[in-house]
Amino acid sequence: MSVSRRIFIRDGVATVTLSLAAPSFLTAIANAQGIPSRRLVVVYLGGGNDSLNTLIGYRDAAYYSRRPSIAVPAGQVLQVGTDASGMTMGLHPRLTGLANIYNEGRLALVQRTGYANSSRSHFEGSDIWGTANPQNSTGSGWLGRYLDTLPRPLDALAAWNTTGETPRALLSGISGVPAIPNASTYTFGSPNRGQAALQERVAAQTMAGNPAIGRPHLAYLNDASRGAIETLDRVAQASQYTPTVVYPNNGFAGSLRTIAGAIARGIGSRVYWTTTGGYDTHSEQGGGGGGAYANLMGTLGDGLWSFYVDLRNQGLLADTTIVVFSEFSRRVSENGSGGTDHGAAGVMMVLGGSVRGGLYGTAPQLSPGHPTLENNSGDVHYETDFRSVYARILDNWLGVDSVPILNGDFRAGAPAVF
Amino acid sequence: MARLNPEIDHLLRRAGFGISAAEVSTYQDMSFAQAVAHLVDYEGRPDDVDARIGRQDHAQVNASNDRSGGLFSPDIDIDDARQRWMFRMIHSRRPLQEKMTLFWHNHFATGFSKLANESGMLQGAKLLAHKPGVLRGPQGQIELFRQYALGNFRNLLLEVAKDPAMVIWLDGNTNTRAKPQENFGREIMELFTVGVGYYTEPDVYAAARVFTGWNLQPSVDYTNDDYGSMNAYQEFRWRPDQHETSAKTFSFPIYSDGSRTIQARGESAGYQDGIDLINALAMHPETARRLARKFWGFFISEIQTPDPAFVEGVAQVYLQNRTEIRPVIRYILTSPWFTDPSNRFARFAWPVEYVTRSIKEVGWQNLSLDKVRSPMAAMGQLLYEPPNVAGWHLGVNWFSTGTMLARANFAATVAASQKDFLAASLAPEVNSADGLLATMLDRVTPAPLDQGPQQALMTYLLADGAWRGTESELTTRASGLARLLIGCSEYQLV
Numbered sequence: 072m073s074v075s076r077r078i079f080i081r082d083g084v085a086t087v088t089l090s091l092a093a094p095s096f097l098t099a100i101a102n103a104q105g106i107p108s109r110r111l112v113v114v115y116l117g118g119g120n121d122s123l124n125t126l127i128g129y130r131d132a133a134y135y136s137r138r139p140s141i142a143v144p145a146g147q148v149l150q151v152g153t154d155a156s157g158m159t160m161g162l163h164p165r166l167t168g169l170a171n172i173y174n175e176g177r178l179a180l181v182q183r184t185g186y187a188n189s190s191r192s193h194f195e196g197s198d199i200w201g202t203a204n205p206q207n208s209t210g211s212g213w214l215g216r217y218l219d220t221l222p223r224p225l226d227a228l229a230a231w232n233t234t235g236e237t238p239r240a241l242l243s244g245i246s247g248v249p250a251i252p253n254a255s256t257y258t259f260g261s262p263n264r265g266q267a268a269l270q271e272r273v274a275a276q277t278m279a280g281n282p283a284i285g286r287p288h289l290a291y292l293n294d295a296s297r298g299a300i301e302t303l304d305r306v307a308q309a310s311q312y313t314p315t316v317v318y319p320n321n322g323f324a325g326s327l328r329t330i331a332g333a334i335a336r337g338i339g340s341r342v343y344w345t346t347t348g349g350y351d352t353h354s355e356q357g358g359g360g361g362g363a364y365a366n367l368m369g370t371l372g373d374g375l376w377s378f379y380v381d382l383r384n385q386g387l388l389a390d391t392t393i394v395v396f397s398e399f400s401r402r403v404s405e406n407g408s409g410g411t412d413h414g415a416a417g418v419m420m421v422l423g424g425s426v427r428g429g430l431y432g433t434a435p436q437l438s439p440g441h442p443t444l445e446n447n448s449g450d451v452h453y454e455t456d457f458r459s460v461y462a463r464i465l466d467n468w469l470g471v472d473s474v475p476i477l478n479g480d481f482r483a484g485a486p487a488v489f
Numbered sequence: 490m491a492r493l494n495p496e497i498d499h500l501l502r503r504a505g506f507g508i509s510a511a512e513v514s515t516y517q518d519m520s521f522a523q524a525v526a527h528l529v530d531y532e533g534r535p536d537d538v539d540a541r542i543g544r545q546d547h548a549q550v551n552a553s554n555d556r557s558g559g560l561f562s563p564d565i566d567i568d569d570a571r572q573r574w575m576f577r578m579i580h581s582r583r584p585l586q587e588k589m590t591l592f593w594h595n596h597f598a599t600g601f602s603k604l605a606n607e608s609g610m611l612q613g614a615k616l617l618a619h620k621p622g623v624l625r626g627p628q629g630q631i632e633l634f635r636q637y638a639l640g641n642f643r644n645l646l647l648e649v650a651k652d653p654a655m656v657i658w659l660d661g662n663t664n665t666r667a668k669p670q671e672n673f674g675r676e677i678m679e680l681f682t683v684g685v686g687y688y689t690e691p692d693v694y695a696a697a698r699v700f701t702g703w704n705l706q707p708s709v710d711y712t713n714d715d716y717g718s719m720n721a722y723q724e725f726r727w728r729p730d731q732h733e734t735s736a737k738t739f740s741f742p743i744y745s746d747g748s749r750t751i752q753a754r755g756e757s758a759g760y761q762d763g764i765d766l767i768n769a770l771a772m773h774p775e776t777a778r779r780l781a782r783k784f785w786g787f788f789i790s791e792i793q794t795p796d797p798a799f800v801e802g803v804a805q806v807y808l809q810n811r812t813e814i815r816p817v818i819r820y821i822l823t824s825p826w827f828t829d830p831s832n833r834f835a836r837f838a839w840p841v842e843y844v845t846r847s848i849k850e851v852g853w854q855n856l857s858l859d860k861v862r863s864p865m866a867a868m869g870q871l872l873y874e875p876p877n878v879a880g881w882h883l884g885v886n887w888f889s890t891g892t893m894l895a896r897a898n899f900a901a902t903v904a905a906s907q908k909d910f911l912a913a914s915l916a917p918e919v920n921s922a923d924g925l926l927a928t929m930l931d932r933v934t935p936a937p938l939d940q941g942p943q944q945a946l947m948t949y950l951l952a953d954g955a956w957r958g959t960e961s962e963l964t965t966r967a968s969g970l971a972r973l974l975i976g977c978s979e980y981q982l983v
Contacts, residue, residue: 247890249889251890261905262971262972267966274973275976277948278978281942286936288837289978289982291885292888292981295889295978298890298893299891299897
């Protein structure tokens with residue numbers, strides 16, 4: 072058996088990666104499915120992003136009166152121009168990277184996205200965004216249903232989830248998505264080195280190949296084992312990636328670096344999923360200068376900018392679209408503890424080398440009674456159904472019919488981001 | 490060729506965490522009935538497990554964080570508390586007590602992060618894991634679950650309602666007359682007792698009002714600073730002035746005469762509202778059935794849906810015994826469902842079950858339990874950090890490619906750490922690959938292996954040609970074999 076191998080030792084455990092015949096076979100499947108072509112990177116802001124402090128109507132006096140301790144001063148925002156309703160907008164000062172992308176014309180800011188009767192529950196809210204079904208949020212996810220449309224056999228890495236648990240959006244009855252938080256630890260560990268370690272891997276793969284007739288629960292576990300072992304080598308290729316930029320040292324940027332590696336190494340995944348948390352800013356979120364929310368913006372903006380430049384440097388940007396969303400936005404007025412409670416509609420961001428950047432939709436205006444608000448002017452009222460953004464991505468980016476996937480026609484009114 | 494009678498092996502996997510070589514002698518001469526009694530009537534066994542922390546012939550613990558000056562501090566450091574609990578599960582002479590503690594931890598799932606956010610790291614750990622003895626303050630939540638492991642459910646429910654960790658976790662601390670807080674009122678019905686479908690939204694509002702004034706009192710030296718005083722604490726405090734005194738009507742009977750209304754009471758007597766609701770919920774037949782279904786998954790099978798006869802049988806024992814859990818568990822362990830051989834290996838091991846069993850079966854020489862935390866997190870189960878109040882997603886939900894790989898790689902970690910120990914303890918098998926495989930399968934207990942996997946193991950042992958019988962060959966192959974067996978799919982079933 073001719074193998075190339077790398078062995079690492081950690082805590083006395085050798086981890087082995089090797090290239091066998093299987094990967095080229097799998098790559099053939101990937102190629103047959105039109106990969107590598109366009110890809111979608113989904114970024115979930117966990118906890119409910121305070122969109123009013125992400126994209127700021129900094130000339131709206133009510134913004135300052137209703138958010139006295141957390142408003143970002145007009146002089147600090149990164150100006151992005153005026154929207155269709157004449158509102159002059161600016162990005163949070165820590166989003167310098169996103170402002171650069173905006174100025175390159177590659178960042179679309181879709182204002183007031185959401186749905187009627189927005190859920191205030193994190194669980195239900197994220198399930199609704201995941202299923203694309205505000206009426207019943209317990210079924211499969213919109214991206215899982217997209218994967219279901221791909222030809223069979225489905226490439227095991229058709230999608231790549233960088234988080235530990237499978238998010239609702241990627242759930243599907245027939246298309247499993249591997250959870251690969253970190254490509255460099257997604258390896259086969261062994262107490263031995265050299266030949267013995269390689270032989271263990273062969274044995275483990277053979278054992279997992281047992282069909283377990285009459286024991287479907289065991290077969291299920293074998294599928295998971297096999298799915299892991301069979302994707303190890305391709306994942307290892309991603310882990311051996313050297314980026315063209317220095318990514319910030321945090322988990323979110325690390326996951327983007329992993330994704331960039333997968334893209335650069337031609338892994339061929341169509342959908343990548345990552346997340347950055349801490350957005351449930353009920354207290355002491357801070358304003359423009361510093362504080363918890365400014366740190367969140369820094370993590371988001373710096374990470375995305377590194378990723379964007381890294382892909383651009385390698386000519387990989389034109390085939391990459393990134394979409395950023397959260398399960399809800401937050402209340403218009405700050406609360407008694409210098410934070411904001413669960414709200415309704417917010418900003419979605421779509422960025423990438425083929426995106427038509429700009430301000431889409433109209434901004435909320437925060438003076439009480441304004442029709443862009445709801446719930447006694449406590450919350451932002453949605454203007455663009457989030458499913459129409461999904462529809463645009465499915466129809467115009469991933470090249471599939473959005474109607475069956477979204478169980479409805481949401482193409483009308485979709486922002487023309489592509 | 491299991492090490493004990495297969496029925497007792499099964500019992501020890503389900504009502505405990507498997508069995509170590511050192512424990513075989515305890516059980517080998519027992520009948521099944523004696524073994525059940527040994528486990529269930531655990532007050533007869535010494536509760537000496539914590540006193541054995543630090544012994545060289547046991548698994549090791551290490552101070553996880555520097556802030557306690559390098560001292561192992563399981564009462565105030567959550568990572569040390571995790572190690573202490575793992576140590577208990579591996580070494581306790583009362584395994585069923587620890588197993589039921591784990592059951593209640595999942596049933597009343599309370600997460601450290603929120604407690605630490607609100608109270609600081611030190612108090613967060615203390616709220617969950619404080620074992621009284623040295624520090625001041627009430628016992629931590631996990632000690633409550635140990636105390637009531639096979640106790641009375643109604644009493645446990647009452648203690649949980651007053652447990653400071655729970656009061657913070659479900660916002661009871663802000664449940665006041667002016668602003669009734671629904672979080673605990675909802676979950677006590679949805680998750681802790683009757684379940685969805687047996688209460689209404691107005692019941693939630695009424696329950697919130699019932700528990701108004703069930704708040705906390707911090708000690709005078711209390712601060713919510715991460716490194717605050719270790720003797721500071723918060724304790725339950727009934728505040729009559731914060732209790733909402735009007736009548737509360739439910740959709741289900743509260744009293745034995747069938748009446749559904751808790752009548753208005755004066756402030757000073759208002760604490761009784763909560764007692765009345767807890768009594769009603771604990772004795773509700775749907776609570777009995779819901780617990781029975783959860784016990785089915787925990788003790789009998791996650792492959793077969795609960796047998797209605799089992800559910801009714803367990804519910805009856807529970808109600809007849811006025812919510813005592815010990816007779817319920819005795820009934821389950823001696824029932825035909827439990828002993829039915831087709832229910833062996835019919836559950837998906839929780840990460841904590843998987844890790845403890847593999848350590849017990851392979852070995853723990855010089856193995857620090859500080860090292861199991863991050864593998865367990867990668868498998869999806871960090872103790873004291875359930876994903877939400879509904880507990881962990883059990884059964885097949887534990888498994889994805891990533892978590893399966895995390896389990897297999899933990900197997901490699903354990904096998905690597907026990908390399909020399911395995912070679913020494915398997916030295917008599919040095920002369921034959923067949924003997925080595927047979928003895929290893931006598932020691933670790935995966936679900937039955939089909940011909941294919943068995944063949945793969947033998948192929949592995951003989952991958953370099955004929956078995957040569959050298960010491961280095963034994964060292965390599967014994968650890969490799971342990972890794973393959975602990976890391977295989979069959980071993981994930983329990």
